Amino acid sequence: MKRWIACALLAVALAGCGHAGGGKKTVVFWQFWPSDTINPLIERFRAENPDLDVQVEQLTWQAGQEKIAAAVASGKVPDLVELGSTWFPAFAHQRALVDWTDSSAVLRDSLHLWDMASEDGRVYGLPWLGGTRALFYNKTLFARAGIDSSKGPETWPELLEDCKRINALGKGVNGYGANSGERYVLFKKFMPYGWSNGGTILSPDMKSVTFDSPQNVAALKFYLSLADVGRVDHQALIDQAFKQGNIGCVLTGAWLLKQIPADAPDLRYGVCMVPAPPGGKHLSFAGGEILSTFQKSANPSGAWRLARFLTRAANASVIAQDQKSVQPAAVIASDDAYYAAHPGEKLFLDQLGSSVAPPNHPEWGRMEAAIETAVEQAMYRKITPEQAITQAARELQAALNSPQAASPAATSPRAKG
Amino acid sequence: MRREGNLGLAGWVFLSPWLISFLVFGLYPIVASFVLSFREYSPLAPQASRFIGLANYAEALHDGTFWHALGNTLSFTFGTLPFTTAIALALAVCLDKAFPGRTIFRAGFFLPTVVSVVVLSIVFKALYSPEGPLSGVLQGLGVTPPRWLLDPHTALPSIMAMDVWAASGYYMVIFLAGLKSIPAELYESAALDGAGAWRRFVGITLPMLRPTFLFVLVVNTIRSLQIFTEVFVMTRGGPLDSTLTVVYYLYDQAFYRFRLGYASAVAYLLFAVTLAISLLQVRWLKLAGAKE
Numbered sequence: 070m071k072r073w074i075a076c077a078l079l080a081v082a083l084a085g086c087g088h089a090g091g092g093k094k095t096v097v098f099w100q101f102w103p104s105d106t107i108n109p110l111i112e113r114f115r116a117e118n119p120d121l122d123v124q125v126e127q128l129t130w131q132a133g134q135e136k137i138a139a140a141v142a143s144g145k146v147p148d149l150v151e152l153g154s155t156w157f158p159a160f161a162h163q164r165a166l167v168d169w170t171d172s173s174a175v176l177r178d179s180l181h182l183w184d185m186a187s188e189d190g191r192v193y194g195l196p197w198l199g200g201t202r203a204l205f206y207n208k209t210l211f212a213r214a215g216i217d218s219s220k221g222p223e224t225w226p227e228l229l230e231d232c233k234r235i236n237a238l239g240k241g242v243n244g245y246g247a248n249s250g251e252r253y254v255l256f257k258k259f260m261p262y263g264w265s266n267g268g269t270i271l272s273p274d275m276k277s278v279t280f281d282s283p284q285n286v287a288a289l290k291f292y293l294s295l296a297d298v299g300r301v302d303h304q305a306l307i308d309q310a311f312k313q314g315n316i317g318c319v320l321t322g323a324w325l326l327k328q329i330p331a332d333a334p335d336l337r338y339g340v341c342m343v344p345a346p347p348g349g350k351h352l353s354f355a356g357g358e359i360l361s362t363f364q365k366s367a368n369p370s371g372a373w374r375l376a377r378f379l380t381r382a383a384n385a386s387v388i389a390q391d392q393k394s395v396q397p398a399a400v401i402a403s404d405d406a407y408y409a410a411h412p413g414e415k416l417f418l419d420q421l422g423s424s425v426a427p428p429n430h431p432e433w434g435r436m437e438a439a440i441e442t443a444v445e446q447a448m449y450r451k452i453t454p455e456q457a458i459t460q461a462a463r464e465l466q467a468a469l470n471s472p473q474a475a476s477p478a479a480t481s482p483r484a485k486g
Numbered sequence: 487m488r489r490e491g492n493l494g495l496a497g498w499v500f501l502s503p504w505l506i507s508f509l510v511f512g513l514y515p516i517v518a519s520f521v522l523s524f525r526e527y528s529p530l531a532p533q534a535s536r537f538i539g540l541a542n543y544a545e546a547l548h549d550g551t552f553w554h555a556l557g558n559t560l561s562f563t564f565g566t567l568p569f570t571t572a573i574a575l576a577l578a579v580c581l582d583k584a585f586p587g588r589t590i591f592r593a594g595f596f597l598p599t600v601v602s603v604v605v606l607s608i609v610f611k612a613l614y615s616p617e618g619p620l621s622g623v624l625q626g627l628g629v630t631p632p633r634w635l636l637d638p639h640t641a642l643p644s645i646m647a648m649d650v651w652a653a654s655g656y657y658m659v660i661f662l663a664g665l666k667s668i669p670a671e672l673y674e675s676a677a678l679d680g681a682g683a684w685r686r687f688v689g690i691t692l693p694m695l696r697p698t699f700l701f702v703l704v705v706n707t708i709r710s711l712q713i714f715t716e717v718f719v720m721t722r723g724g725p726l727d728s729t730l731t732v733v734y735y736l737y738d739q740a741f742y743r744f745r746l747g748y749a750s751a752v753a754y755l756l757f758a759v760t761l762a763i764s765l766l767q768v769r770w771l772k773l774a775g776a777k778e
Contacts, residue, residue, distance in 0.1 A: 131718075135741045142529030142746075159744055163530035241617075250636045250725040301636060306615050313617070434742045445726055449638065473528075473745070 093122045096371035099137065100151040101128050101358075106391045114378050121371050141165050146363040149372035152194065154185045154357045154426060155253070155433060161188040162431035166361045167369055168193060180380060182398045185426050186359045194361035195380045196398035198388060201353045201421045202257055202320050204228075204344065208337040210235045210242060210317045221318075221341030225262075225291055228318060228344040229298070235317030236298040245299030246307035246319035247292070249448055254304050255441045256427075257354040258320050261343045262288040264352040264425045270436070270465070271428045278469060280440070281462035289447060289454040291346070296448055312336060320353075323417040324394035340416045342423065355424030357398060389414075396421050432468040439464035523750035530744055542751035552752060554727060555735040556759070558642060562731065563710040563763075566646045566653070571702055573654040578661030579691070592662075595655040603652070607719035610648045611635065614720075635721055638728035645716050645729060653709075657702050664698030665691070700771045704764050711760050732756045 100107060104127060111123050126147070128136060134156050140146045141160070152160060160166055170192040177183070182196035204221055211218035214234040222228035232244030248255045260270075268285035271278060300307065300316065308325060310316045312333040320343065329336055342351040360379060362372035378384060385397035390407060396418045401408065408415040427433060443461035446452045452460065493501065523542055527535040546552045581592050598606060613620050614634035621631035632640045672690050681689065714733040717723060723730035723738070732752065740749035 138529040138741060138744060142532055160530055163528060163534075163744075165530045250641070250721060252722045252724060300616070302616065303611075303635070306617075309615075310617065315617075442726070445724070449726060451726070473743075 093120055094368055094371055095122045095124050096149060096368050096375050097124045097126070097147040098149045098372075098375060099126045099128055099133075099140075099147040101130060101133060102388060102392065103127070106388055110379065110384055110387055113384075114375060117378070118374060121374065123375060141363065141365075144365050146365050148366040148368040149360055149362055149375050151197065152359045152361055154355075154359060155437070157185065157194065157359050157361075158188060158429040158431050158433050160361070161193040161429070165363055166193040167364060167366070169195065169361075169373070172373065176377070176380070179382070179400055180398050181400060181422075182355065182357050182426070184429065185355070185357050186361075188429050194359035195376045197358045197360045197376075197380050198385060198395040199355060199357040199398050199421045199424075200322060200395045201355055201417060201424045202261060202322055202343070203353060203417055203420045204318055204320050204341050205311060205325055206231075206318045206339050206341065207235075207311065207314060207316065208339055209314060210238065214238055214317070218337075218339070221339050222344050223341070224344050225346045225349075229291070229294055232295060232298045232317055242315050242317070243298070243300035243310070244317045245295040246311060246316045246321070247296035247299050247301045247448070248304055248307065249301045249445055251303050252441060253437060255444055256437045257356070259289065259292050259444050260425075260427075260440070261320065261353045262292055262346075264354075265343055265349045266291075266346045267349060270440075271430065271469075275428050275430050276469075278462050278465045280465055281459050286454050286458050287346070289444060289457060292444070293447060293454060301448065311338075322394055323396070323414065324392075326413045326417075327393040340413050342416070342420050351420075351423055353420050353424045355421060355426040357426075358395065430468075432471060432473055435468045435471075436465050439468065519750040519753060522747050523754050525747045527747040527750075528744045529746055535747075538747070542748045543755065545748060546752050546755055551727070551730070552732070552735065552755075555730045555732045556756075558727075558729065559711055559713065559731045559733075559756075562642060562646055562649075562713055563707055565643070566649050566710055567703065567706055569650045570653050570657060570706055571699075573650065574657035574702065575661050575695075577654060577658040578665055579687070581658070582662060582665045592659075595658055597655065598652040599656040601652075603715040604719055606648065606652055607716050610644075611720050614644055636725055638726045641721055641725060641728045645713075645720060649710070649713070649716065653706065657706065660702055661695065661698055664695045668694045696771060696774075700768065703767050703771070707763055707767065708760055711756060711763070 098111075104125070107125060107127075111125055114123060115121070128151075130153075134153070137150060137152070137156075137160075168191050170190075173192050173195060176195065180196050182199050183192065185199075186192055186194040186196045206218075206221045208218040211231065214231070214237070216231050216234060222231050228245075234244075235242060236244035248258045260268075263285045266284045266288045268282055268288055269279045271280075300310065302310070304321070307316065307319055308321060308328070311319050311321070311325070312329060314333070314336060326340075329338065343353045345351045360376040362369050362376070366372055380399060382397055382399035382401060385399050386401070386407070389395050389397050393414060396414070401418060408418060427437065430436065440461045443452070443457040443464075446460075447454050447457035498505075524537060524539060525535050526538050526542075577595055581588055581595070612618055615621070616631075616633070620634070624631040634644045635641050668691065672694070673686055676686050676690060712733055713731050714737065717729050717731050717734045718737070721729040723734050733756070736749040736752040736756075739745045739752065
C-alpha cells in the first residue's frame with residue numbers, strides 16, 4: 070500500500086511539471102529591463118495585438134549571455150531576444166539569427182544604429198536602444214578650483230588643465246576618474262579619446278588591423294596623463310565617488326542621470342560631450358540593444374511584430390525616459406518636447422549621434438580584452454604607450470587570423486523573416 | 487525476507503529525487519563535457535561541431551594565460567589552506583570547552599558559511615574600496631593603505647584574506663565534530679601522568695584528529711581550486727589578470743568566447759591537477775600516520 074502511495078505522489082509531482090497550452094499564439098521574449106518598465110509596454114502590445122500573447126522573461130547582465138548561449142545550444146530558444154551589441158556579432162556570425170534585411174528595409178529611415186545590427190551587409194535584428202558615454206563634471210569642484218563652471222571642458226588641454234587644478238585641491242578629491250581592475254569597461258573609456266583623435270581599430274572591411282597608429286598612441290598618452298591626476302578604480306566606485314563629490318570629471322554612462330537625483334540630490338553637476346583633441350572630434354563609444362529572433366524560434370512572425378512595436382520611437386522612449394541609461398535607436402524629432410525639457414538626456418542623445426560602435430567582428434570579445442589589457446599595462450607602467458598600442462595590434466591581428474574569425478560553416482541556410 | 491541491498495520499488499521511488507538530479511545535473515554534464523573536450527564546439531553553431539582529438543588540451547598547455555591562471559589558482563589554494571586550517575582548528579579547540587556564551591561564538595564564526603558568497607564578495611568589495619572602512623582605519627593610524635583590489639600585487643591576497651575569514655567557520659564545525667569523537671579517558675589518563683595542556687594537544691588531539699585533517703585538507707583544496715564567484719563579483723580576473731583563476735578563465739572562454747570544447751578541456755586539466763594534489767595529500771597524511 071505504502072508503495073502505491075509513493076508512486077501516486079511521484080506521479081502527481083511529475084504531472085505538475087507539465088505545461089498547459091492552447092489559446093492565443095505566444096511570443097516568448099527574453100529581455101533585461103525591470104518588469105515595472107517593460108510590462109506597461111507589453112500590455113499595450115497585447116491590446117493592439119489581441120491574437121498574440123507575450124511571455125516576458127527578465128535576464129540579468131551577469132548571466133544573460135550564458136543563458137542565451139545555452140538556449141541556442143539546446144535549441145529551446147525564445148522567439149524574441151534582446152542582445153547587447155558586444156554579444157551580437159558572435160550570434161550573427163554563426164547564423165543563429167534570422168536575416169531581417171528585406172523585411173526591415175521599410176524601417177531604414179526611422180531607426181539609427183543599423184551597423185550595430187548588421188553583419189556582412191545583412192541585417193539580423195532591429196536596433197532598439199543605444200547607449201553612449203559622455204563627460205560628467207562637478208560644478209562645485211570646478212568653482213572651488215577657480216574654473217568657469219557654467220560649461221564643461223571642450224578640448225583635451227582644457228580637460229587636463231581642469232583635472233590638474235581639481236586634483237590639486239587634495240583632501241580625497243581627484244581630478245579624473247579612470248577605470249581599471251575589471252573587464253569590458255576600460256575599453257569604452259579609453260577608445261573615445263582614440264576615435265576623437267582619428268584613431269581606428271580595424272579597416273572598414275575588417276580585413277586588416279589599423280590600431281597601431283600615432284593617433285592611438287597620442288590618445289593613450291593623454292589618457293595616462295588624466296589617470297595621473299585622477300583616481301584609478303572600478304566603474305561602480307568611480308560613479309560613487311563622483312556622486313559623493315570627490316571627482317572632478319568622469320566619462321561615464323547616462324545611468325548617473327537617474328542615480329544622482331536619488332543618491333546625491335544636492336550634487337551640482339553638468340554633462341558635456343567627450344572633449345576633442347586639437348583639430349579632432351567629440352566622438353564617444355556607441356553600444357546598444359538589438360532585438361533579434363533565432364532560426365529555431367517557434368513564432369518568428371510574432372517576434373517581428375513585437376520587435377517593430379518596441380522599436381517605435383514612442384515605445385523605445387518609454388524605456389529611455391524611465392531608465393535614462395539608454396536612448397532610443399528610433400529617430401527622435403529635433404524639437405521633441407521631452408528632450409527639450411531634459412538637457413542631460415538631450416546631450417546623451419546628441420553624443421550618441423557622434424559615437425563609434427566597435428567593429429562587428431565575431432572575435433570582438435578577444436579584441437576588446439586585448440586592447441584593455443594593453444591599456445591597463447600602460448596604466449600600471451609595465452610597458453610604454455607605444456609598446457601597449459603595438460602589443461594590442463599584434464593580438465588583434467592574431468584574433469583576425471584565428472579560425473573562429475573564419476566564415477561560419479555553411480550548414481545553416483539564411484532564413485528570411 | 488528481503489536481501490539487504492534490494493531496494494524494491496518504494497526504495498527507488500524515494501531515492502529518485504536525488505538519483506534523477508544526479509544523473510541529469512551531475513553525471514550527464516560530467517560525461518558530456520569530457521566528450522566536448524575533444525571537439526571544437528560553439529553553442530551558437532552546434533551543427534558545425536567537429537572532433538579534433540587532443541587539440542584543445544594541446545592548445546591549453548601551450549597557452550600562457552592558462553598557466554598564469556593555474557599559477558594564481560595554486561597560489562590561492564596553498565596561500566589560504568594553512569591559514570584556514572589553523573584558524574579553524576584554533577577556533578574549534580577554544581570553543582570545545584564549555585563556557586557561557588559558547589553557542590553565540592560558534593554561531594558567529596559559522597555565520598559567513600550560510601551567507602551567499604556573492605553577498606560576502608559585494609561587502610568585501612566595499613570594504614576594500616579606497617573610501618572603505620579598512621583604508622579609513624589605516625589612514626587613521628597614519629599608514630598609507632594599499633590599493634587592495636586595484637593593485638596587481640594585493641588583489642589576489644585581498645580575496646584570499648576574505649576566503650580565509652569566510653571559510654574558517656565551516657571547517658571549525660568539522661573540527662568540533664572531530665574533537666567530540668576523541669575519548670575523554672585519553673585526556674584524563676594523560677593528565678594523571680602529568681601531561682600539560684600543550685602536551686595533551688600535541689600528543690592526543692592532533693593525532694586523533696588525523697582523519698578530520700585529511701577531510702578538511704582535501705575538501706578545502708578541491709573547493710579552493712574551483713574558486714570562481716569571488717573573482718567574478720570582485721575583480722573579473724583583473725587587474726592585469728592578477729586574479730584570473732582557472733575556473734574564471736574557462737568561464738570566460740565558454741560564455742564570452744563561446745569555445746565550449748576548449749573550456750571543457752581546461753576543466754578536465756583542472757580536474758587532473760585536483761586529483762593529483764588530493765592523492766598526494768591522502769598519501770602524505772597516511773604516511774605521516776604510519777610513522778607514529
